[in-house]
Amino acid sequence: MTSEAPPVTGLALQVKDLRVSYGPKRAVDGVSLDINEGEIFGLLGPNGAGKTSTLSAIEGLLKPISGSILIRQVDARAHPELAKALIGVQLQSTSFQSELKISEIVKLYAGLYGVPLTKPEIFDSLTEIHLRDEASRRFSQLSGGQQKRLSLLIATVHDPPLVLLDEPTSGLDPQARRQLWDRIERFRKEERSILLTTHSMEEAQAVCDRVAIMDHGKILTVGTPAALIAAHRDDPQVRQAAHGEVTLEDVFIALTGRELRD
Amino acid sequence: MTDDVILPKGRSVAVPTWSSSLNVLLRADSTTQVRTSLSLVLTFALPLILLVATGLGKNSAVLGGPAFRISLALTVGLVSIGTVGYSLAIARDRDTGVFQRLRVTPAPTWTIMVSRWIVQLGAVLVMAIVVLVVAAVFVGITLPPQNYLFTVLVALLGSAVFLSIGQAIVGLIASADTLNAAGRLLYVPLIGLSLFGDSDRLGTTVELVSRWSPGGCLETLLSAAMGATAWSGQSWGALFASFGYTVVFAVIGIRWFQWGAR
Numbered sequence: 388m389t390s391e392a393p394p395v396t397g398l399a400l401q402v403k404d405l406r407v408s409y410g411p412k413r414a415v416d417g418v419s420l421d422i423n424e425g426e427i428f429g430l431l432g433p434n435g436a437g438k439t440s441t442l443s444a445i446e447g448l449l450k451p452i453s454g455s456i457l458i459r460q461v462d463a464r465a466h467p468e469l470a471k472a473l474i475g476v477q478l479q480s481t482s483f484q485s486e487l488k489i490s491e492i493v494k495l496y497a498g499l500y501g502v503p504l505t506k507p508e509i510f511d512s513l514t515e516i517h518l519r520d521e522a523s524r525r526f527s528q529l530s531g532g533q534q535k536r537l538s539l540l541i542a543t544v545h546d547p548p549l550v551l552l553d554e555p556t557s558g559l560d561p562q563a564r565r566q567l568w569d570r571i572e573r574f575r576k577e578e579r580s581i582l583l584t585t586h587s588m589e590e591a592q593a594v595c596d597r598v599a600i601m602d603h604g605k606i607l608t609v610g611t612p613a614a615l616i617a618a619h620r621d622d623p624q625v626r627q628a629a630h631g632e633v634t635l636e637d638v639f640i641a642l643t644g645r646e647l648r649d
Numbered sequence: 650m651t652d653d654v655i656l657p658k659g660r661s662v663a664v665p666t667w668s669s670s671l672n673v674l675l676r677a678d679s680t681t682q683v684r685t686s687l688s689l690v691l692t693f694a695l696p697l698i699l700l701v702a703t704g705l706g707k708n709s710a711v712l713g714g715p716a717f718r719i720s721l722a723l724t725v726g727l728v729s730i731g732t733v734g735y736s737l738a739i740a741r742d743r744d745t746g747v748f749q750r751l752r753v754t755p756a757p758t759w760t761i762m763v764s765r766w767i768v769q770l771g772a773v774l775v776m777a778i779v780v781l782v783v784a785a786v787f788v789g790i791t792l793p794p795q796n797y798l799f800t801v802l803v804a805l806l807g808s809a810v811f812l813s814i815g816q817a818i819v820g821l822i823a824s825a826d827t828l829n830a831a832g833r834l835l836y837v838p839l840i841g842l843s844l845f846g847d848s849d850r851l852g853t854t855v856e857l858v859s860r861w862s863p864g865g866c867l868e869t870l871l872s873a874a875m876g877a878t879a880w881s882g883q884s885w886g887a888l889f890a891s892f893g894y895t896v897v898f899a900v901i902g903i904r905w906f907q908w909g910a911r
Contacts, residue, residue: 446753448909468755472664476753482745484677486684491677498673499754501665547662 397424398457399549399580400445405454407440407604414440415451416604422549425578427571429585429595433643437604438584439479442553445582446476458549472500475542479553479584481534483526489513489537490522493544500545516540532563539570543579550574552583556590568594588636598635602643670756674764681738682768691734692776696726697783704788715790716877719780721843723804724867726776728839731811733832735769736818740825748908758908766812773808777801792875799874806891807867813895814839814863816902823907843868866890 400422407415415437422428430438443449445456447467456463456470463470483492490509497504504512513519516536521529529537535555542550555571556564571594574581585591591598592612599609608615612635619625620633624641665673682688700722742748751761781797784790792800818835822828843864859865866887873884 448749448752468664468757471753472662472755474753478746478749478753480746481750482747483750484681484742484747485745486681487677491680495673495677496754499665499670499751499756501663501669501755545662 397459398422399424399426399459400582401455401457402441402445403455403457405441405444405456406452407437407444407449408452413604415444418454418601418604418606420582420599420606420609422580422582424548424580425575426596427575427581427583427594429583429591429598430601431585431588431591431598431639432601436602436643438601439553440604441601442551442582442584446474446551447471472545473547473549475545475547475550477535477538477542477550477552477555479557481538485525485527488523488525489518489529492526492537493541496541497544502545504544512540512544531558532560532566535559535563535567536570539567543574547579549580549582552581554584554586556585556587564590588634588639592635600639600642607642608638664755667757667760670754671760671764674751674756674760675767678764678768679771682772685734685738688730688734688738688772691729692726692772693779695729696722696776696780699725700780700784700788714877715784716792716872716875718788719784719790719800719875720868720871722780722784723777723800723871724807724843724864725840726780727773727804727807727811727867728836728843728864730769730773730776731808731813731815732818732836732839733815735765735812736815736832737825737829739765739815739819740822740828743819743908744825744910746910752908769812770805770808773804774801777804796874796876800871803867803870803874806870806888806895809895810863810867810891810898811839813898813902816906817898818902820902820905820907823910839864861886861890863891863894866894 398421400420402418402420405415405418406413418437418441420428420430420441430441432438440449444451444454445458445463447463447470451464458470458473461470461473484495487495490506490513493509493512494504497509510519510522513522516539518529518533518537518540521533526534526537539552539555542552552571556567559567568590571581571583583595595612597609597611598615600607600615608618610618615638616633616635619638619641622641625633625637628640629637700718703718703721748761752758778801781792781800785792814835815832818828818832822831839862842859842862860869860883869878869883869887870891872878873880878884
């Protein structure tokens, strides 16, 4: 699953020389990425590496100081509303209107994406993610895993060709994490492209066709997990980090350092 | 729908029109408004309690005539909705990420805030009608027919003033907790100033400041709208000052507003 990238049939996302700053601090510094149609791409990096800022710029939440973002050849900076219609987004921490029921939240967001859902259709979609019985509850009353499932449902309610997932499995127990991976696998079968960020190397190896490791706002390396391991297997720093067989995590530690990040 | 983009695998993505986005948001925001107990208390309970309470006791006449009782109830309702209810709801949704989730949809960003304003104006309209009906039916305070219309129009103008003050507060103060405290602190002087516009019991300086404060201007306009005083140069001054307050505070609130938690 992770050894070979899918054949290139077209670009779902093309980011070129993206730069994002918060005042004097440069959060994203010349990031370039290409994501192919039907590809699952992982963006890895320690805290503060610039992963979420990169995603936020693609999502239109942050205004880059320079660079270009093409989503299926649509210039996201020139046509933000059309670009947003082409992507599904699961933010790192999501909350919905606290007074709305789950079924009303689904209806609201489907409407905002121009997908008018009937009540039976809403209940069907909730049944699919095992939340049919929670339809009348509030978002805050759901467990962490249920909240993530609902967020993912809403991210894909308009059947987008590109889905952006910011740390989709953080805080989930192993069962919920596996369930989410299964959903991501289904997205792959539906030939969606996915850009996800994660701190879990296990997750990156399990679900991603290619990964990029970034730090200090820059992409350090890009490739399939297997290719990255092969390419860095003999680096002294990687050998030092490895306990036995070299893993993606060893490559990650060797490239980004051992010091703690806030 | 506009700007349809045809994608492979039979997918089609459309950008909803701004009117359909606004329509969907209005429905959700109205539901939220109706289900929020704080907003119901501020919108209806507080003005009605004041309307009735100011008529109790032997010395109730000291507080003012019937027109003063209605205008006090309306003013307190408007100040409460704008500076406490509205600003707190906006700050809470900003802190929890509700706005960021909405902003990654194709809905134009301005529709998110305009929907909130329309719902607040609707709440004020209903509040004004309820206060006037209760005043007529249960308290025995009636006005000439045309004065009802003027009073409701002035209430809507007053709500624009206090919503823009609420917007300025939420633009200048980042956290919901700080804003909650600041809103309550501001609430007392705003109400207090509106009470002393027609009285020099606290000195002429206080009277002058009070008369030209947002609440004082509203009191002047309500008094004229209800026919308790004749429309005069001071009424025109209060009208222009109210427009001025609305523009100035709205500009401050929009200029410094941040969609995400800082």
